[in-house]
Amino acid sequence: MTITAVGRVSVERERGRRAERKNVGGSRAFAWLLVVTGAAGLLAAWVITIDKIKLAEDPTFKPGCSLNPIVSCGNIMTSDQASAFGFPNPMLGLVTYAMVIAIGVGVLAGARYRRWFWLGLNAGTFFGVGFCTWLQYQSLYNINSLCLWCCLAWVATIVMFCYVTLHNIEHRIIKVPEGLRNGLLEFHWMPPVLWTGTIGMLILTRWWDFWTS
Numbered sequence: 001m002t003i004t005a006v007g008r009v010s011v012e013r014e015r016g017r018r019a020e021r022k023n024v025g026g027s028r029a030f031a032w033l034l035v036v037t038g039a040a041g042l043l044a045a046w047v048i049t050i051d052k053i054k055l056a057e058d059p060t061f062k063p064g065c066s067l068n069p070i071v072s073c074g075n076i077m078t079s080d081q082a083s084a085f086g087f088p089n090p091m092l093g094l095v096t097y098a099m100v101i102a103i104g105v106g107v108l109a110g111a112r113y114r115r116w117f118w119l120g121l122n123a124g125t126f127f128g129v130g131f132c133t134w135l136q137y138q139s140l141y142n143i144n145s146l147c148l149w150c151c152l153a154w155v156a157t158i159v160m161f162c163y164v165t166l167h168n169i170e171h172r173i174i175k176v177p178e179g180l181r182n183g184l185l186e187f188h189w190m191p192p193v194l195w196t197g198t199i200g201m202l203i204l205t206r207w208w209d210f211w212t213s
Contacts, residue, residue: 022114022115023112023113023114024112024113024114024115024118024171024173025107025110025111025112025113026107026167028108030107030163030167031104031105031107031108032104032108033104033159033160033163034100034101034103034104034107034160034163034164035101035104035105035108037100037156037157037159037160038097038098038099038100038101038103038104038156038160039097039101040152040153040155040156041093041096041097041100041152041153041156041157041160042093042094042097042098042101043152044090044093044149044150044152044153044156045090045091045092045093045094045097045153046090046094047149048073048077048088048089048090048093048147048149048150049088049090049091049094051063051064051065051073051077052077052082052088052090055074055077055078061074062074063077065147065148065149069145069210070144070145070146070207070210071145071146071147071148072145072146072147073147073148073149073150075143075144075145076139076143076145076146076147076150077147079138079143081135081138081139081142081143084131084134084135089135093153096124096128097156099124100121100160103121115173118164118167118168118171118173119168119173119174121164122161122164122165122168122174125157125160125161125164125165126161128157128160128161129157129158129160129161132153132154132157132158135150135154136154136199136202140202140203140206141206146203154199155196158192158195158196159192159196162188162191162192162195163188163192166184166185166188169181169184169185170185
């Protein structure tokens, strides 16, 4: 009886270890990054939503971030691109950024998620960063205006995507060559810095005459 009981305990412990290996958590730094970037994106989406409601109520309303002909949130809000899916874009942000905050808080509390969950988060942030890239192009070259709150959401989404991808590479959820993995872990700050820096240069050169006049 004793041998049988010990055997059962060993089996249960082994099952517990296997289950733990299948689930992946994250560091406190990564969790806080999710919370902060999610909060930044949520703030931007919330402010834009409020201003869009005010603009719908009063067509003469001027958003606070409409500073000049270039930095003009009003031009962005009244464009067709501002409702790419048939409803205002910030409504999508209100949901998705809140979900990211919830995931970050869960990781802070010690939550561990399955591989498919992390891949799903990576796919979601990939969609988000792709959508932001499309909006950036539309803003710079078709609408010809910038929204400061949109820029905040862009940067938050880029940082979020880069570090979710890095997290999955670090835990080998996404498999890459070992040399690339070590390089990304060592210089993890480079992709988001170069990415946002490139966007900044595009904005600077797009309206160079305006900035220097």
